[in-house]
Amino acid sequence: MAHIDALNRIVSTVISPVSRDIDQLANFPRAALDALGQSGLLGLFSAPEVGGMGLGLDEASQVVECIAQECPSTAMVLTMHYVGSVLIEKYGPVDVRRAIAEGRHLTTLAWSEPGSRSHFWAPLGTARPDGNGVVLNGSKSMVTSAGEADSYIWSSRPIAGVESASTLWLVDTRLAGLSSPQPFDGLGLRGNASAPVRAENVTVPATAMIGTDGTGGDVMHSDALPVFATLSASVSIGLMEGALQRAVTHVTSSRFAESGSTLAELPTVRAYLARARIRASQARTLRDDTLAAVKDGRVDTLQRVLEGKAAAGEAALEVTDIAMRVCGGAAFRKEAGIERLFRDARAASVMAPTSDVLYDLIGRLMCDMPLA
Numbered sequence: 282m283a284h285i286d287a288l289n290r291i292v293s294t295v296i297s298p299v300s301r302d303i304d305q306l307a308n309f310p311r312a313a314l315d316a317l318g319q320s321g322l323l324g325l326f327s328a329p330e331v332g333g334m335g336l337g338l339d340e341a342s343q344v345v346e347c348i349a350q351e352c353p354s355t356a357m358v359l360t361m362h363y364v365g366s367v368l369i370e371k372y373g374p375v376d377v378r379r380a381i382a383e384g385r386h387l388t389t390l391a392w393s394e395p396g397s398r399s400h401f402w403a404p405l406g407t408a409r410p411d412g413n414g415v416v417l418n419g420s421k422s423m424v425t426s427a428g429e430a431d432s433y434i435w436s437s438r439p440i441a442g443v444e445s446a447s448t449l450w451l452v453d454t455r456l457a458g459l460s461s462p463q464p465f466d467g468l469g470l471r472g473n474a475s476a477p478v479r480a481e482n483v484t485v486p487a488t489a490m491i492g493t494d495g496t497g498g499d500v501m502h503s504d505a506l507p508v509f510a511t512l513s514a515s516v517s518i519g520l521m522e523g524a525l526q527r528a529v530t531h532v533t534s535s536r537f538a539e540s541g542s543t544l545a546e547l548p549t550v551r552a553y554l555a556r557a558r559i560r561a562s563q564a565r566t567l568r569d570d571t572l573a574a575v576k577d578g579r580v581d582t583l584q585r586v587l588e589g590k591a592a593a594g595e596a597a598l599e600v601t602d603i604a605m606r607v608c609g610g611a612a613f614r615k616e617a618g619i620e621r622l623f624r625d626a627r628a629a630s631v632m633a634p635t636s637d638v639l640y641d642l643i644g645r646l647m648c649d650m651p652l653a
């Protein structure tokens with residue numbers, strides 16, 4: 282398959298060589314995104330009629346999983362782009378759809394706010410009609426690719442109607458009034474350029490609305506959540522595979538001087554590795570069943586989507602913890618590449634909906650209670 286060949290080439294020639302700098306220097310993966318754009322992979326979800334690949338969630342999951350083994354920051358930037366691109370493909374203007382398909386446009390989601398915290402579906406930022414346009418005001422707590430993306434899918438309260446609902450907007454990141462004053466210097470996913478973004482009297486055309494006024498929650502739930510949760514799970518799976526592969530390489534090559542035996546000859550080390558392998562395989566199996574549920578429109582799709590992200594996010598915490606344990610002091614050295622995956626797994630797990638929010642939602646589904 283042509284997209285897999287292109288992907289493998291980009292991972293080995295563009296992503297892998299700079300992966301350590303992306304983490305240590307908190308560099309945004311611009312070269313990787315340029316290469317992904319040139320190969321058509323930024324337009325994976327774009328329809329062929331606008332020049333895109335016309336592929337779906339299965340292929341996108343493969344792509345982000347493969348990249349996450351080498352650079353989870355790049356994989357998460359691409360994940361946010363893919364989710365935004367699905368919304369633009371369905372609701373956005375043809376010129377932006379074409380720009381995404383041609384690899385000239387990077388997008389992302391600007392939903393989390395300091396006021397509504399994990400409950401991103403209930404933003405506090407406002408949208409006020411003004412002549413032919415709409416004026417946006419609000420504060421986002423963390424936006425992946427802040428200041429680097431070409432557009433934000435921005436959430437606000439609706440122009441009219443109930444306060445708990447929301448409206449989504451396609452916002453050009455070059456508009457006056459947008460600022461992102463604090464660069465990201467975080468524990469993990471350090472290359473994401475995830476930072477707060479403020480909108481002060483940002484005027485967008487009324488046509489920038491995604492869907493209709495007050496339907497942001499429905500778009501988040503029906504169009505964005507299955508894509509984000511499944512791709513986020515795929516990033517966690519890739520990250521686990523990367524940690525396991527590095528841990529196995531280390532324990533099978535590091536020897537005791539006296540006996541010449543390797544760390545892998547310790548039964549405890551092998552048992553820990555086996556536990557980690559099972560956790561990663563469980564997460565993969567659930568993710569694959571989620572993909573099948575989405576494709577077939579099964580009745581349990583929503584539950585699977587929520588379970589998939591929670592299971593993979595939590596498994597990645599455990600698997601990277603075990604990789605650190607079995608590799609001992611060596612795992613703390615940056616060159617082993619394990620402590621970086623340990624940190625990245627932690628950052629990925631707090632991206633909303635967090636595991637604790639997912640547990641609440643899954644429990645509600647089980648008890649036949651309303652979700653919000």
Ligand SMILES: Cc1cc2nc3c(=O)[nH]c(=O)nc-3n(C[C@H](O)[C@H](O)[C@H](O)COP(=O)(O)OP(=O)(O)OC[C@H]3O[C@@H](n4cnc5c(N)ncnc54)[C@H](O)[C@@H]3O)c2cc1C
Nearest residue numbers: 390391392393398399423424425470475632633635637638
């Ligand atoms: C690297 C990175 C990139 C990010 N990128 C983006 C992005 O591109 N776009 C975007 O919109 N946001 C982004 N975020 C923000 C992310 O989604 C938020 O961190 C997340 O919403 C958590 O919000 P908070 O920090 O306000 O946590 P809080 O809401 O303060 O949560 C604190 C704790 O309370 C728990 N909690 C909260 N509500 C409930 C509940 N109902 N039930 C049980 N437990 C609960 C949480 O699980 C958590 O353990 C990013 C975050 C990070 C770390």
